Structure formats: C-alpha cells, structure tokens
Amino acid sequence: MMSIATSRPELVIWQQHGQVNVAVRGPESRASRAPVPADTTFFGIVFALGTSMPHLPTSGLVDSSVEIPDATSASFWLKGGWWSLPTYDSAEAFVERLVSQGVLDADPLVADVLAGVSPKVSERTLQRRFVTATGLPRGDVRRIDRARQAAVLLQEGGSAHDVIDRLGYFDQPHLARSLLRYVGRNATRLRPSAEPDEPLSLLYKTGTLANA
Structure with a gap:
C-alpha cells in the first residue's frame, strides 16, 4: 500500500x-x-x-x-x-x-501552539521544544496535515481549484507537488471516479497547525 x-x-x-x-x-x-x-x-x-x-x-x-x-x-x-x-x-x-x-x-506547549496561543518562550526555545516533542518542525507538520486534508477533500469530490482556494496553496503545481510528496498521488488519482489503485494507509482529517 x-x-x-x-x-x-x-x-x-x-x-x-x-x-x-x-x-x-x-x-x-x-x-x-x-x-x-x-x-x-x-x-x-x-x-x-x-x-x-x-x-x-x-x-x-x-x-x-x-x-x-x-x-x-x-x-x-x-x-x-x-x-x-x-x-x-x-x-x-x-x-x-x-x-x-x-x-x-505530552508537551503542553504543542497544545498551546495548536490552539493559537503564543507561548511565553523565545522563538528558538519554541522551535526546539516543538521538534523534540513531535520530531518535526512546525512547517513540516503544517504541510503534511494540509496535504492530508487536501487528499480527503479530493476523495470527497472536491475540485483541485476549490482545494487550492480553501487550503491556501499558491497554485495547481504547488498542490500537485505537495500531494505527490506527502500522499503519493496526484489530484486525478484521488478523485472518486479514478480507477482503483493500490490502497492508501488510513487517511483521516487533522486540524491545521496555527501560526506555522
């Protein structure tokens, strides 16, 4: 898969x-x-x-x-x-x-960041603790979660244009690169009408990462 x-x-x-x-x-x-x-x-x-x-x-x-x-x-x-x-x-x-x-x-700092709260620590400390707790920089987490959300929307029948507008991608090539890197599929292969392909691992919706 x-x-x-x-x-x-x-x-x-x-x-x-x-x-x-x-x-x-x-x-x-x-x-x-x-x-x-x-x-x-x-x-x-x-x-x-x-x-x-x-x-x-x-x-x-x-x-x-x-x-x-x-x-x-x-x-x-x-x-x-x-x-x-x-x-x-x-x-x-x-x-x-x-x-x-x-x-x-769980590091409460990560929960604060997800909730949009500005932790009372320096940016350097925030980055270090976030990577220690999650294994990934905030930007990587945001990009992964956004690509997963895009894949869910496309599988539900949403158009690439709507996904780009809703999730803040720059343009269609930006969406395409993100999907291929993080989902392993392009938008066409994620549509409900696409021919059956090898299965994907569990795909679920995740909240977006604030301030990432």
Missing part, C-alpha cells in the same frame, strides 16, 4: 499466522510504499500531536519504528511492565493508563 505521510506517532499491532507483533511508529515525513503481508490483520492507535513516550523519544523515530519484543496473543512488555493488548473498545482506557503510568506524555 501507499503509506501516507503523518505528523503523529502511532502504536501498531498486527497479527500474521498467529504471531502477534507490536511496534511504536514515528512520524513519516513523506509518502512511501509499505508491504502488506497476506493474511495479516492490523490495529493501531494514533496519538495526538506532541504526544510521546519519554523512553522512546519521537524525535528519534521519524521515518522509522521500534518493535516491542515479547508480544503474545494477550499482552506485551513495555517500559518495565506487561500491558494487555488494546482493542477498539478498550483503546481510550489503554491510553489513559499509559498516561497515568508515565509511559505516555
């Missing part, structure tokens, strides 16, 4: 032929092809921007992942303890427990 660029870290669980695997994936700075083994099921939790595991800093996971060893059909070992495999129904409680146990943390 085509793995779309993403600014968020993820916890991914997949099972193939009875073998369970767990990995923490970092942000992906551009689209890339990813293998999808036959007879494999996947489950994932996408964390909020700025969320990270202190023992696995997001800044060190950009375009890479860390596989968690000793996973079983019921649990896996993470930061000194066993954790039950989350499900769709237990995902929120699982994340809350990660936070309460100090396995998952």
Whole structure:
C-alpha cells in the first residue's frame, strides 16, 4: 500500500499466522510504499500531536519504528511492565493508563501552539521544544496535515481549484507537488471516479497547525 505521510506517532499491532507483533511508529515525513503481508490483520492507535513516550523519544523515530519484543496473543512488555493488548473498545482506557503510568506524555506547549496561543518562550526555545516533542518542525507538520486534508477533500469530490482556494496553496503545481510528496498521488488519482489503485494507509482529517 501507499503509506501516507503523518505528523503523529502511532502504536501498531498486527497479527500474521498467529504471531502477534507490536511496534511504536514515528512520524513519516513523506509518502512511501509499505508491504502488506497476506493474511495479516492490523490495529493501531494514533496519538495526538506532541504526544510521546519519554523512553522512546519521537524525535528519534521519524521515518522509522521500534518493535516491542515479547508480544503474545494477550499482552506485551513495555517500559518495565506487561500491558494487555488494546482493542477498539478498550483503546481510550489503554491510553489513559499509559498516561497515568508515565509511559505516555505530552508537551503542553504543542497544545498551546495548536490552539493559537503564543507561548511565553523565545522563538528558538519554541522551535526546539516543538521538534523534540513531535520530531518535526512546525512547517513540516503544517504541510503534511494540509496535504492530508487536501487528499480527503479530493476523495470527497472536491475540485483541485476549490482545494487550492480553501487550503491556501499558491497554485495547481504547488498542490500537485505537495500531494505527490506527502500522499503519493496526484489530484486525478484521488478523485472518486479514478480507477482503483493500490490502497492508501488510513487517511483521516487533522486540524491545521496555527501560526506555522
């Protein structure tokens, strides 16, 4: 499949032929092809921007992942303890427990930036903390999220002109370059009427990054 660029870290669980695997994936700075083994099921939790595991800093996971060893059909070992495999129904409680146990943390500065609040720190400190928390500069996060939003709008039947106007692209070549870099598709191949192509990774709407 085509793995779309993403600014968020993820916890991914997949099972193939009875073998369970767990990995923490970092942000992906551009689209890339990813293998999808036959007879494999996947489950994932996408964390909020700025969320990270202190023992696995997001800044060190950009375009890479860390596989968690000793996973079983019921649990896996993470930061000194066993954790039950989350499900769709237990995902929120699982994340809350990660936070309460100090396995998952978030820099409030990133939340302030997303909310349009001007943090009371220097620009240099802001840039450093943002990259440390997210793994990516603010501009890269904004461009990735904007390209994902553009792809969603195009898949919903929006025209390239409307997307350019709505999301602030300079012109059609600017949109085209962004889509190819971060989504791996051009506008034509994202339209609902396009011929079936290799599948895309999960595509969801994200909020735009203020002041980026």
